[in-house]
Amino acid sequence: MTTLSQETLQYGNIAPPVIALxxxxxxxxxxxxxxxxxxxxxxxxxxxxxxxIMGPSGSGKSTLMHIIGCLDxxxxxxxxxxxxxxxxxxxxxxxxxxxxxxxxxFQQFNLLPTLNAWRNVELPLCxxxxxxxVRKARSIEALERVGLGDRTEHxxxxxxxxxxxxxxxxxxxxxxxxxxLADEPTGNLDSASTADVxxxxxxxxxxxxxxxxxxxxxxxxxRAGRVARIRDGMLVADASDAAGAExxxxxxxxxx
Amino acid sequence: xxxxxxxxxxxxxxxxxxxxxxLTMLGILIGIAAVILTVGLGEGAQAKVxxxxxxxxxxxLIVSPGSSTSSSGxxxxxxxxxxxxxxxxxxxxxxxxxxxxxxxxxxxxxxESLTAGSTNWTTSVVGSQPDWLPVRARTLAAGxxxxxxxxxxxxxxxxxxxTTAQELFGGASAVGQSVTINSIPFQVIxxxxxxxxxxxxxxxDTAIVPITTAQTRLIGxxxxxxxxxxxxEAGSSKMLSAAYQEANNELxxxxxxxxxxxxxxxIATQQSILxxxxxxxxTLTILLAxxxxxxxxxxxxxxxxxxxxxxxxxxxxIGLRKALGAPPRVIRRQFLVESSVLGxxxxxxxxxxxxxxxxxxxxxxxxxxxxSGLAAAGAIAVAVAIGVVFGVYPASRAARLxxxxxxxxx
Numbered sequence: 001m002t003t004l005s006q007e008t009l010q011y012g013n014i015a016p017p018v019i020a021l022x023x024x025x026x027x028x029x030x031x032x033x034x035x036x037x038x039x040x041x042x043x044x045x046x047x048x049x050x051x052x053i054m055g056p057s058g059s060g061k062s063t064l065m066h067i068i069g070c071l072d073x074x075x076x077x078x079x080x081x082x083x084x085x086x087x088x089x090x091x092x093x094x095x096x097x098x099x100x101x102x103x104x105x106f107q108q109f110n111l112l113p114t115l116n117a118w119r120n121v122e123l124p125l126c127x128x129x130x131x132x133x134v135r136k137a138r139s140i141e142a143l144e145r146v147g148l149g150d151r152t153e154h155x156x157x158x159x160x161x162x163x164x165x166x167x168x169x170x171x172x173x174x175x176x177x178x179x180x181l182a183d184e185p186t187g188n189l190d191s192a193s194t195a196d197v198x199x200x201x202x203x204x205x206x207x208x209x210x211x212x213x214x215x216x217x218x219x220x221x222x223r224a225g226r227v228a229r230i231r232d233g234m235l236v237a238d239a240s241d242a243a244g245a246e247x248x249x250x251x252x253x254x255x256x
Numbered sequence: 257x258x259x260x261x262x263x264x265x266x267x268x269x270x271x272x273x274x275x276x277x278x279l280t281m282l283g284i285l286i287g288i289a290a291v292i293l294t295v296g297l298g299e300g301a302q303a304k305v306x307x308x309x310x311x312x313x314x315x316x317l318i319v320s321p322g323s324s325t326s327s328s329g330x331x332x333x334x335x336x337x338x339x340x341x342x343x344x345x346x347x348x349x350x351x352x353x354x355x356x357x358x359x360x361x362x363x364x365x366x367x368e369s370l371t372a373g374s375t376n377w378t379t380s381v382v383g384s385q386p387d388w389l390p391v392r393a394r395t396l397a398a399g400x401x402x403x404x405x406x407x408x409x410x411x412x413x414x415x416x417x418x419t420t421a422q423e424l425f426g427g428a429s430a431v432g433q434s435v436t437i438n439s440i441p442f443q444v445i446x447x448x449x450x451x452x453x454x455x456x457x458x459x460x461d462t463a464i465v466p467i468t469t470a471q472t473r474l475i476g477x478x479x480x481x482x483x484x485x486x487x488x489e490a491g492s493s494k495m496l497s498a499a500y501q502e503a504n505n506e507l508x509x510x511x512x513x514x515x516x517x518x519x520x521x522x523i524a525t526q527q528s529i530l531x532x533x534x535x536x537x538x539t540l541t542i543l544l545a546x547x548x549x550x551x552x553x554x555x556x557x558x559x560x561x562x563x564x565x566x567x568x569x570x571x572x573x574i575g576l577r578k579a580l581g582a583p584p585r586v587i588r589r590q591f592l593v594e595s596s597v598l599g600x601x602x603x604x605x606x607x608x609x610x611x612x613x614x615x616x617x618x619x620x621x622x623x624x625x626x627x628s629g630l631a632a633a634g635a636i637a638v639a640v641a642i643g644v645v646f647g648v649y650p651a652s653r654a655a656r657l658x659x660x661x662x663x664x665x666x
Contacts, residue, residue: 098580099582
């Protein structure tokens with residue numbers, strides 16, 4: 001609790017934290033074998049922050065992302081998301097939290113190929129129980145915001161990779177969530193599209209969105225205002241200024 | 257997510273995997289069509305048989321003579337003895353003894369050759385009384401029927417069935433013509449309205465003469481007063497069992513028999529004939545419907561199989577939907593709706609195929625197929641139930657998937 005209060009104090013004068021992880025541990029066990037993926041992670045992210053979480057594969061970065069995204073539950077510790085303790089919620093309650101509080105952007109885009117752009121964007125609104133005309137209006141609005149106002153009726157196969165990822169960003173935005181969680185959003189994109197999507201995230205950040213970006217690419221992480229590095233299930237560095245981030249990025253580049 | 261939304265999503269999924277959905281539905285479709293057709297075939301056959309038996313007359317009781325035992329001890333079957341006589345028939349006509357019996361028609365029958373000019377035709381010649389016509393629920397197409405005067409005067413008059421008249425006189429009118437039976441010239445006084453053939457006999461191929469004429473001039477011999485069958489008509493369907501009792505008691509009394517089990521006659525009702533005749537059909541229908549139901553079960557297993565494949569194939573979609581906030585129950589509902597849509601569509605198409613079969617098949621197999629609305633509605637309900645029942649397991653498997661495992665699947 002003390003750690004959390006200190007963190008809260010530290011960021012309290014800026015804005016209340018959207019994410020407050022406190023001594024979070026996650027242990028996977030299969031049979032007699034148990035692997036500790038997270039070994040006490042404490043992390044606080046305030047409203048409006050743009051944070052990159054970096055780490056090599058096997059570092060626990062995906063597990064951390066799953067915990068933050070309420071896709072998985074933690075074994076020990078506490079997780080407060082937008083003022084609500086989500087550490088030990090039921091599956092149904094977690095589904096609702098994911099629906100209302102979090103917008104996901106995945107590496108694989110994860111658009112449904114049978115639905116056109118706006119029908120893909122409206123999906124989270126369907127599960128929020130919003131009426132169809134409202135859903136359509138809001139979906140098209142979100143698509144216009146990511147610059148795809150003229151592609152609302154296109155199917156994913158008729159869009160380029162960058163455009164597909166922008167549809168995914170629109171889908172993440174449409175519920176107006178407290179947090180946008182992007183898991184390697186540029187991992188499947190060429191450099192032009194990567195710049196497109198990162199510019200879009202910059203814009204959203206400038207508009208006051210809280211963004212958590214998971215990546216292993218240093219130049220992607222360099223866009224974020226703050227870089228948290230994770231290794232062996234523990235946070236090893238957390239640089240919250242741009243210079244620090246650059247330094248972190250350099251370190252990452254030079255790391256063997 | 258509302259049920260309506262879920263239904264829309266389910267329909268979309270079915271439409272997206274068009275070929276697979278069609279093949280899955282085919283299993284249900286064939287099963288439902290088979291059930292509908294076999295049940296319809298059974299019902300059609302039963303309706304046909306009961307139609308034939310009802311055509312014998314309404315509220316009919318049929319009294320047959322009992323068995324005979326020859327001097328050597330060989331027992332014949334029921335009807336082999338000539339224990340019934342005209343006196344029995346007269347006794348049953350007594351309104352004080354049998355108030356519930358409306359009409360009595362004793363008959364004798366013999367097979368004779370009828371000759372008209374150069375044409376001859378062998379048919380069953382039935383001797384009876386004026387009441388034969390209402391008791392057997394027959395009507396005349398032309399001429400008149402036998403009267404009481406004909407009976408008492410042993411008149412040489414005959415009423416012909418349509419087939420018989422056709423065979424003897426071609427298209428010409430038979431009434432007024434002369435027919436020779438057993439070297440005796442008979443005058444044709446009437447022609448019966450055709451009613452079609454029953455399974456055992458052509459009821460339009462017959463010749464009716466006064467019972468006295470048949471007994472004395474056609475059959476002759478020692479058993480002049482015996483009759484082969486007495487047809488009784490009860491006043492109404494409610495009086496049928498009372499009429500049965502009265503006939504039974506009166507015949508036991510006139511025959512001097514005290515023990516009912518020793519009766520030398522038997523009385524059958526239309527109902528008892530009907531149930532005997534349809535019992536075989538019923539057994540066959542149940543057997544066939546059972547086989548059809550098994551094919552329906554196989555169709556259901558097909559639905560389950562396809563739904564399981566569908567869950568595995570759409571594991572990423574399920575993961576994404578869960579990540580976007582779909583709770584397990586909504587995922588379960590989505591897959592249940594999908595499988596019941598398959599069941600419902602299969603059911604509707606199956607009933608459609610069944611109806612087409614019911615129209616086309618009778619032309620090939622000359623058996624009527626009766627499809628009732630109730631059977632069709634029931635079949636569709638069963639098809640939906642199959643979709644739901646066989647969808648439960650795949651749907652709950654989808655609902656149980658952890659979102660991260662589902663998203664990882666690549």
